[in-house]
Amino acid sequence: MSLILRRLLSLCSLSVAALSAAAHAGEVQVAVAANFTAPMQAIAAAFEKDTGHKAVIAFGATGKFYAQIVNGAPFEVFLAADDTTPAKLEGEGGAVAGSRFTYAIGKLVLWSAKEGFVDDKGEVLKKGDFRHLSIANPKTAPYGVAAMSALGKLGLGDSLQGRIVQGENITQAHQFIATGNAELGFVALSQVYKDGKVTSGSAWIVPGDYYEPIRQDAVILSKGKDNPAAAALVAYLKGPTATAVIKSYGYGL
The missing domain is CATH 3.40.190.10 (Periplasmic binding protein-like II)
Structure with a gap:
């Protein structure tokens, strides 16, 4: 097999792999506490680069997000500025049981x-x-x-x-x-x-x-329970890339 042919086959293989990854990539709608804006922007960019999934993010106050979520807002993952709001949503059936975890201590x-x-x-x-x-x-x-x-x-x-x-x-x-x-x-x-x-x-x-420890919890919401991109984002938040970003902004883990 000629060198040119081998290179063409290699390029074709890479293109097929890229198309396959794109076909499996998805979007996840994320509500994020305002204090976590800068770290989440960096994490979302790395998440898309590493997984192909895109995080569509809204930033705001935790209490207002809670009201929006219980009133049907399309968020699939919630990164709160406390641990009580995600726990409340979980208890009310608005979040996937067992998906809640502390992603940062403010x-x-x-x-x-x-x-x-x-x-x-x-x-x-x-x-x-x-x-x-x-x-x-x-x-x-x-x-x-x-x-x-x-x-x-x-x-x-x-x-x-x-x-x-x-x-x-x-x-x-x-x-x-x-x-x-x-x-x-x-x-x-x-x-x-x-x-x-x-x-x-x-x-x-x-x-x-x-002040009381500001334990910031994340949770997969009910609307995101069947979205692979939601599960992928939560897993990514626990990984080394995200935790390095979180530490760099002064949060505890």
Whole structure:
């Protein structure tokens, strides 16, 4: 067999393999907590490259996603910002039993877009040299609950109440600070952290005993129980590529 013929046959084999993979690739509709936006974008790109499956993602507040899911939203996998909401869905029959697992443990940080504004002990909160403190809505966002818990631990929950501005979710809370509408606020560490350091501004990583652990659970929803792409995504989230990304954004595992 000539060298040219062998190369042609090899190319044909590769093309058939690629077409076969494409034929088996699918899509999965995913609801993702806003704090996990940057890591999930990176994971979704790697997931599509490695498996051929595409994750179609919506980002938002966990509480709002719960309401949408129980009202028939077409999501197939849910990555929440807590562990109670996925457990509730599982108990109500809205999720596949046994598919729930903790994909990340979130961390809370007090952050300002201004260099040197937040000290490494959070004393800026007690000094009160600011007009607005941004947090996520504690009614719908677990990071908002954690922020209020931290303020309570510091004995500042009542005295700072009039300065708090609430974002609909943790992304909006971060935007208030980034745009200067609030001098500082409580956000997810993952929003301002990459590869071992805070990427901009100034920050105080809130001690873990100031709030309940933010265990973030994922679950396959009932609408995704027969979708191979949903199962593939959940498996991928547990694998080395995804866990490396998750760690790089400051989450615990």
